[in-house]
Structures are given as structure tokens and as C-alpha cells.
Amino acid sequence: xxxxxxxxxxxxxxxxxxxxxxxxxxxxxxxxxxxxxxxxxxxxxxxxxxxxxxxxxxxxxxxxxxxxxxxxxxxxxxxxxxxxxxxxxxxxxxxxxxxxxxxxxxxxxxxxxxxxxxxxxxx
Numbered sequence: 401x402x403x404x405x406x407x408x409x410x411x412x413x414x415x416x417x418x419x420x421x422x423x424x425x426x427x428x429x430x431x432x433x434x435x436x437x438x439x440x441x442x443x444x445x446x447x448x449x450x451x452x453x454x455x456x457x458x459x460x461x462x463x464x465x466x467x468x469x470x471x472x473x474x475x476x477x478x479x480x481x482x483x484x485x486x487x488x489x490x491x492x493x494x495x496x497x498x499x500x501x502x503x504x505x506x507x508x509x510x511x512x513x514x515x516x517x518x519x520x521x522x523x
Contacts, residue, residue, distance in 0.1 A: 409495055411436055411451055412473045414509070421463040430458035430500075434472060455497040462500055469509025475502045 413436035422429050435448040453474065455462070466472070476497040483490055497503055 407478055408475060409478045410473070410475045411453075411495065413437070413448070413451070413471070415466060415468055415470045415472060416450065417468050419463055419466045421458060421460060427456065428458050428460075430455040430463050430466070432466065434474070452492070452494040453497065454494050455500055455503055457498075458500050462503075466505065467508050471506030473504040473506065 411434055413434040416433040416435050419430050419432035422431060431452070431454050434451045434453055436451060437446070437448045453476070455474075474495065474497050476495040479494050479496050481492050481494070483492065
């Protein structure tokens with residue numbers, strides 16, 4: 401039996417923008433980006449990597465639950481596409497999450513408390 405190649409990626413990071421839900425002929429997908437702060441050998445902790453994410457089979461409920469700044473963990477298949485823009489070849493990576501159950505939602509981002517009104521000392 402021949403061995404099969406496999407590519408699976410697990411990421412843990414924060415959602416960078418409000419996810420968008422798209423309807424396709426074969427179902428819905430939820431698309432957003434995740435910022436991952438690496439503390440690895442080659443990268444500084446304050447230099448995040450940004451990953452495009454596509455969750456297949458996503459629901460409107462999930463789209464309404466996920467917020468910018470929310471921590472997520474996900475497992476998916478990195479899909480690399482090559483394109484040419486202005487004569488220069490580029491590569492883009494999208495992580496395809498084939499099952500919404502492979503997306504684990506963490507705590508939502510903390511919202512700043514509104515400032516309390518300052519009372520005037522005029523008498």
C-alpha cells in the first residue's frame with residue numbers, strides 16, 4: 401500500500417474582521433482572517449501572521465456568533481493558489497476548514513467600558 405501525503409494545519413489566533421457568509425450551489429461558507437502571534441524562533445511576538453480562513457458548511461448562526469477580536473482554534477487544509485498580478489507571480493494561502501466542528505470558539509474580545517459622565521463643579 402502506498403503512503404498518502406497529507407497536509408493539515410492547526411491555528412490559534414484572533415479574528416481580524418467580521419466574518420462574511422457566502423451561499424454557494426453546494427452549501428455555505430464562512431470567510432474571515434485570523435491573526436496568529438508567533439513566539440517562534442524566526443518571528444517576533446509582535447509581528448502577527450495573517451491567515452485567510454474558509455469554513456465549509458457554516459451556518460448563519462455561526463456567522464452571527466463569531467466576532468472581530470474573538471479567539472479561535474481551527475484545524476484545516478491549507479490550499480495554496482498562485483496568481484500573477486502586474487507581471488509578478490504571487491501565492492496566497494487559504495485554510496479550508498471542512499467541518500464547522502473543527503472551529504473552536506474562544507472568549508470574545510473585551511469591549512472597552514464607556515466613560516462615566518463627569519459632573520460639573522460649577523456652583
